[in-house]
Amino acid sequence: MTVTAAQIAAARAELPLAFQAPLPVRIRRYALWALFIGLFGWCFYAFDFSPERIWTGLGRLGRVISFMFPPHVWKSWEAFSEILKGLGETLSMAFLGTLLGAVIAFPLSFLGAKNINRMNALRLGTRRGYDIIRAFEVLILALIFIRAFGLGPLPGVLAIAVSEIGTFAKLFSEAIENTSRKPVEGVVASGGSRVQSVRFGVMPQVMPVILSIVLYNFESNVRSGTILGIVGAGGIGFxxxxxxxxxxxxxxxxxxxxxxxxxxxxDWASGLLRARFIGKWEGAR
Structure with a gap:
C-alpha cells in the first residue's frame, strides 16, 4: 500500500502532535539553539563589534587600499633582486621544511597504524606524540627556534619541519589504516614476508594519498613561510x-x-605532479 503526500498532509493536519518530536528532544534542541545564539551574541559584545567601529574601520581600510595604487614597479635590478631573493627564501623554506617533515613522519606513521603496529601501548603512545607535536603552532615554533638559532631562514625551516612531522604522521597513518587487506593477503598467500606485504600490498595503495597530502601541505607551507618571515625567520615576509x-x-x-x-x-605545478605521479601509482596497482 502506497501512502500519498496528500494523505500525509491530511494526517498531519488532523493529528499535528503525532508528527512533533518528543518533548525532551525539543527541549534539548531549544537549549542548544539558545546556547549558540547566546554565545554568538556574547562574542559580538565582548569583542566590541559595534556598527560604528566597523564603519570607521572600513573607512580606514579604504584609505590604506588607496595608498596601494598604483602598484610599485621596481626600476633597478638591485632593488627587484632583493624581492626575488625573499621569494626564493620563502619557497626554499617551505620545500625543505615539508620534505624534512615528510621524511621523518613516513616511518613514524607505520608505528601509529593499527593494521601495521599491533602493540597497543606503542601505537597509542606514538599517536599521542603526534598530538603533542601538532599542539604547537608553527609560529610559536618559529619564535622558539629564532631564540635558539638566531634570525634567518633556518628557524623557519625547522619550525615548518617539526610542525609537519605531527601532521604528516597522523595523516599518513590514517591513510595506511584505510588500505584494503586483500592485496596484503594476496602477497602473504604467495609466500611473501611481512615486509614484502607492506611493500607490495600497502605501499601502492597509500602512495597516491601520501603524495597528494605532501603537495597540498607544501602549498600551505609557502603561505606559512610568508608569515614566519614577519617574525624574523627570513623570506619575503620580512x-x-x-x-x-x-x-x-x-x-x-x-x-x-x-x-x-x-x-x-x-598550485598549477602541483596539479601537474598529481596528475602524472598519482596516475602512475594507480596504474601500477
Missing amino acids: LLSDRIAAYRWDEAWSIIFLIILMVYAI
Whole structure:
C-alpha cells in the first residue's frame, strides 16, 4: 500500500502532535539553539563589534587600499633582486621544511597504524606524540627556534619541519589504516614476508594519498613561510613587514601580488605532479 503526500498532509493536519518530536528532544534542541545564539551574541559584545567601529574601520581600510595604487614597479635590478631573493627564501623554506617533515613522519606513521603496529601501548603512545607535536603552532615554533638559532631562514625551516612531522604522521597513518587487506593477503598467500606485504600490498595503495597530502601541505607551507618571515625567520615576509612598517603601501601591494602569483604557480605545478605521479601509482596497482 502506497501512502500519498496528500494523505500525509491530511494526517498531519488532523493529528499535528503525532508528527512533533518528543518533548525532551525539543527541549534539548531549544537549549542548544539558545546556547549558540547566546554565545554568538556574547562574542559580538565582548569583542566590541559595534556598527560604528566597523564603519570607521572600513573607512580606514579604504584609505590604506588607496595608498596601494598604483602598484610599485621596481626600476633597478638591485632593488627587484632583493624581492626575488625573499621569494626564493620563502619557497626554499617551505620545500625543505615539508620534505624534512615528510621524511621523518613516513616511518613514524607505520608505528601509529593499527593494521601495521599491533602493540597497543606503542601505537597509542606514538599517536599521542603526534598530538603533542601538532599542539604547537608553527609560529610559536618559529619564535622558539629564532631564540635558539638566531634570525634567518633556518628557524623557519625547522619550525615548518617539526610542525609537519605531527601532521604528516597522523595523516599518513590514517591513510595506511584505510588500505584494503586483500592485496596484503594476496602477497602473504604467495609466500611473501611481512615486509614484502607492506611493500607490495600497502605501499601502492597509500602512495597516491601520501603524495597528494605532501603537495597540498607544501602549498600551505609557502603561505606559512610568508608569515614566519614577519617574525624574523627570513623570506619575503620580512620584506613585506618592513614595507608595511615604513608605510610603503605601494611596494607592499606589489609584494603581495608576487606572493599570490607564486602560490598560483605552485598550485598549477602541483596539479601537474598529481596528475602524472598519482596516475602512475594507480596504474601500477
